[in-house]
Amino acid sequence: MSTTSPDALSPSSPGLSPSWRQSLPLLIAIIGWILFCYRDTALAMVEIWARSDTYMHAFLVPPITCWLIWRQREEVLAEQTRASILLALPVAGTSFLWLLGELTAVNALTQFMLVGTLVFAILALLGTAVSKRIAFPLAFLFFAVPFGDFLLPQLMEWTASFTVFALRASGIPVYQEGLQFVIPSGNWSVIEACSGVRYIIASITVGTLFAYLNYVSWRRRVAFIAASLIVPVAANWLRAYLIVMLGHLSGNKLAAGVDHLIYGWVFFGIVIVIMFMIGARWAESPAAVAAGEFAMTASNRHPVGRIQAWLAAFGIALLAAAGPFAFFAIDRADQASSPQLASLPPPSGWSATTSFASWKPAYANPSAETLTAFEREGSRVGVYIGYYRHQDYQSKLVTSTNTFAVSTDPVWSVTARRQSATRFDGLPASVRTAELLGRDTTPETRLIVWQWYWINGQLTSSDLAAKLYTALSRLRGNGDDSAVVMLYAPKDIADEALPAFARDAAAAIAKQLASTRDSR
Incomplete structure (x- = not known):
């Protein structure tokens, strides 16, 4: 049996250890500083969540992340925080990549780098032991980034190709040109809402969370996440085919207007519920935690590095601010009037x-x-x-x-x-x-x-x-x-x-x- 110090933290002991009493205020201050420096990027993310049905689920990602950390609070608080100046260096990389994204107006890059900066700041201030405990919640934060619109053209082409193939296999003649096709009962086209990207993003987000909460082995987690990606793609193809068939068989009285989007969501919801019901049959119970596993013993207790924590926080603050300040300087120096583009003169012979x-x-x-x-x-x-x-x-x-x-x-x-x-x-x-x-x-x-x-x-x-x-x-x-x-x-x-x-x-x-x- 090992002995513990009066300041040691176990699942039943109240209060925080000295390392946590020092690290938490610094962590809150650094997170606030980063959000202040990148406020335009953060507000742009929220604006996209609010206006786009595809990314509205992202409003739930930060609260879910906080809940995931809270449910592990005993294990997390039992670890000593160990700030590291070296672990703060990746913030320089995220800050520079954010600068490149801001210079070229790439929303996805700036927003991924904002989340990356927050994650690396937490890693540097709390240390690897604590970060391992909350690795998944931190990774889950990346689902808050509105990302996936680049998939639209390919998904639309796949949906159109499958629908045409399925219609022909059903004995219905089809004439196709790109994303538009004609059948005897009318004209159809695949637009952005038919791509299925919103189904895929919602499915992979919820599926990843489900896999983390219900499985222990990495094999089952990866398999279910893969299913969360593949199933909505195939389901969207089938949904598009069924909607066209419903319109065709009803003389375009059904599924010809906004109601086909409603039918699509109902069909997608049924498919996802079935997928989760099947996945739940192979759920694994977390391994029982041995009593006292999270207690801090004299053998693993180390002195609190107060100076190191402050140096790490100062380094993170400087590196995080470097990108926004560099953009401000570059943008301010780039002053020019609106361009005057003359008409192209006729080439020789034209x-x-x-x-x-x-x-x-x-x-x-x-x-x-x-x-x-x-x-x-x-x-x-x-x-x-x-x-x-x-x-x-x-x-x-x-x-x-x-x-x-x-x-x-x-x-x-x-x-x-x-x-x-x-x-x-x-x-x-x-x-x-x-x-x-x-x-x-x-x-x-x-x-x-x-x-x-x-x-x-x-x-x-x-x-x-x-x-x-x-x-x-x-x-x-x-x-x-x-x-x-x-x-x-x-x-x-x-x-x-x-x-x-x-x-x-x-x-x-x-x-x-x-x-x-x-x-x-």
């Missing part, structure tokens, strides 16, 4: 002409934009340039909402996407290509579009590369001048017209963009 299509890309709030058309020997090519400067969360070049055409557009829709290799000076190695269908003419208009980015002189068709080029440009003090360039032509002549125009006009486009940048 002449200006009137627009031949009503299409315009769905890019929000550019600082300046031009839409022109050119003709040569019956070949017509359109050029769209959207120029961005002083980008922020309301006006930025690269975002999931900037696209060729939104899914709810009544006239224009995207029927195909791909990457196309190019070998022209003034263009990146590959460009994004899309085929568009317009229903405002007879016969319908079909366009082929080439799209790439210009980032302060750098060319790319990659969203990630565009963000990195923007961040590097701002870090170097060169601003964030960026543009999206799109060439488009009727489908029947696009294979010849687009390459010919690109060869003749690429240099002029690059010169025009550089001139706009240099006139800052």
